[in-house]
């Protein structure tokens with residue numbers, strides 16, 4: 001995930017609040033012939049569903065990928081190459097097919113920041129790609145891409161939120177060893193009962209350098225992009241809290257909201273390992289700070305599964321022991337049913353260009369290194385201010401006394417309805433400026449005077 005480099009447009013709100021309640025009632029009629037919530041082998045979208053996600057193997061994969069040996073999998077490093085070899089071995093063990101004669105799709109990454117840093121200009125790296133052929137001769141010529149980036153920051157402080165931790169290794173257990181483990185587990189589950197359309201599994205490199213791997217993939221795709229029916233992205237799915245899952249991109253095809261609902265319902269209840277469906281916040285936009293954006297830009301319907309930001313994001317503290325493997329297994333069970341529903345449906349999804357406000361023109365945000373240290377709750381789309389899931393330790397927000405649960409409603413005299421208005425108001429300032437920030441805390445208005453800091 002690369003918030004620092006991307007202009008993140010928070011997506012339009014979509015039926016979020018209704019999701020949990022509606023979920024169970026939708027099962028019976030959502031998709032013709034689809035989804036039964038039975039533990040034992042049953043029928044799911046016309047294909048036998050054999051088993052549920054395995055939290056232990058998910059945790060084991062995350063522990064390996066975010067272990068000391070791979071040193072945070074920085075693009076162009078031997079740790080990154082070893083991670084790619086590991087993923088390729090797993091694809092081979094599942095007897096998935098190679099495209100273009102190799103699992104590795106080698107490319108040279110040219111990180112944006114190279115100009116003014118000691119980093120070499122060109123980094124040799126690779127995406128890792130594998131094919132699961134569809135079981136329906138006609139539909140097998142269409143593809144659902146299931147992907148996640150496997151690179152992270154490693155020893156580099158580029159994009160790190162704790163650059164002062166010199167020499168630290170940022171291992172990215174949640175960002176994004178978790179997503180990579182989800183793709184490996186989905187490969188195992190889907191390979192056991194191939195759907196009608198073909199599935200292409202991709203582990204991208206270079207994501208932390210502004211989506212370089214997924215950009216390369218869409219520009220050098222082993223199959224025509226027009227034959228890609230959808231792209232499902234997993235970036236930071238290892239820190240589920242209170243069963244809250246964010247799914248971006250549901251407005252990129254008209255069938256997606258109901259389809260996500262139905263899959264969520266089908267993965268819970270009698271016969272399923274999960275008693276209740278997840279509390280999904282389904283948000284519309286197809287653009288966002290991760291690899292699905294590269295596909296959406298090519299008019300492919302996309303979904304991004306995300307368990308939200310946290311205080312360890314892009315820090316050395318994003319480690320394995322903080323991973324919620326059982327929570328991730330639940331996310332994978334829902335995602336498997338979404339993927340099967342898309343891959344088995346008779347007709348293709350109806351692509352829609354979701355309406356998103358144009359990102360502010362570049363250069364209009366003076367002091368873009370201005371820093372407050374608030375961690376926004378990306379799942380809260382009520383539009384009544386910016387709810388915080390926390391503040392970064394030692395940040396101006398922390399020192400001033402802002403806490404998790406506070407809702408910022410005013411910033412430097414500007415009303416704040418959502419992340420949009422907040423970032424516009426924040427970026428109109430520069431480090432050192434003193435601003436008044438009004439929050440609602442347990443319904444009570446509190447005003448804080450904060451001296452803004454400098455990022456990094």
Ligand SMILES: [Zn+2]
Nearest residue numbers: 001175176235
């Ligand atoms: Zn990420």
